[in-house]
Amino acid sequence: MFEIGRVCVKLAGRDSNKKCIIVDLIDDKIVLIDGQTRRRKCNVKHLEPTAEVVKIKKNASASDVIKVFKDIGIEVKPTKPKTSTTRPKKQKVKREKTEAQDKTKKSEAKAVKKEKVESTKQTSKASLSSAREQQTSKASLSSAREQPKVAKTPAEKAPVKKDAVKPAPAKTEK
Amino acid sequence: MRSRTLRRVKVKTPGGETKVHFRLRKPAHAKCAVCKNPLKGTPRARPVDLQNMPKTQKRPERPFGGVLCSSCSRKKIKNSV
Numbered sequence A: 001m002f003e004i005g006r007v008c009v010k011l012a013g014r015d016s017n018k019k020c021i022i023v024d025l026i027d028d029k030i031v032l033i034d035g036q037t038r039r040r041k042c043n044v045k046h047l048e049p050t051a052e053v054v055k056i057k058k059n060a061s062a063s064d065v066i067k068v069f070k071d072i073g074i075e076v077k078p079t080k081p082k083t084s085t086t087r088p089k090k091q092k093v094k095r096e097k098t099e100a101q102d103k104t105k106k107s108e109a110k111a112v113k114k115e116k117v118e119s120t121k122q123t124s125k126a127s128l129s130s131a132r133e134q135q136t137s138k139a140s141l142s143s144a145r146e147q148p149k150v151a152k153t154p155a156e157k158a159p160v161k162k163d164a165v166k167p168a169p170a171k172t173e174k
Numbered sequence B: 001m002r003s004r005t006l007r008r009v010k011v012k013t014p015g016g017e018t019k020v021h022f023r024l025r026k027p028a029h030a031k032c033a034v035c036k037n038p039l040k041g042t043p044r045a046r047p048v049d050l051q052n053m054p055k056t057q058k059r060p061e062r063p064f065g066g067v068l069c070s071s072c073s074r075k076k077i078k079n080s081v
Helices: A063-070 A099-122 A124-146 A153-167 A167-173 B045-052 B071-081
Strands: A006-010 A018-023 A030-035 A040-043 A047-053 B006-012 B018-024
Touching: A018 A047, A018 A063, A030 A063
Parallel strands: none
Antiparallel strands: A006 A018, A006 A047, A018 A030, A030 A040, B006 B018
């Protein structure tokens, strides 16, 4: 049953349900396998033999095993031995800012905020409708990006969406 | 409080008194889909704790890990060959 060249399926471990070939008999219980699994010793109890037997030399190399698997019809990727490496440390990119630049940016931000607050206080309805227009235009633009095949302008899409979502304000705007 | 949905824990305060605190219970162990035995390698934790765990800490690194026990998965592979 368990002879050199017998195609088996591994039952246990993280490479279970993968096909392998018996390359060498170490013991009456332990066997050397290679193939889709890693090249290692394996207990005979953890292997399920199939009906196929393949011609292969004793202690065949990994490249020979890959050739043999090609004849059967299974692709096996060659693996390099892994070496442990240290994790690369994340380096923060420091932007050199001058103090004057910081101050101007902060003052600009404050001015923009003030404008926004004033505009909302003056006209509530107009601002709300404008905000909704912006939202629908943004949504239509994003959906246009997702579906480039659909050749619709965002202007065409906006009124359609307004009707679907909020009928009441659409009437007043029109 | 008579409800048993929370478990009672005796806590010793800095003042030296023992007081009762109420803690949430852990969920039951995950079971094998075929033989209904409790699965190994799976933690008993609330969903919030499971979310912050890495994936490898929640199930064994094996086909059908976290779904079938080892013996049931071996039987399934044997029958498929």
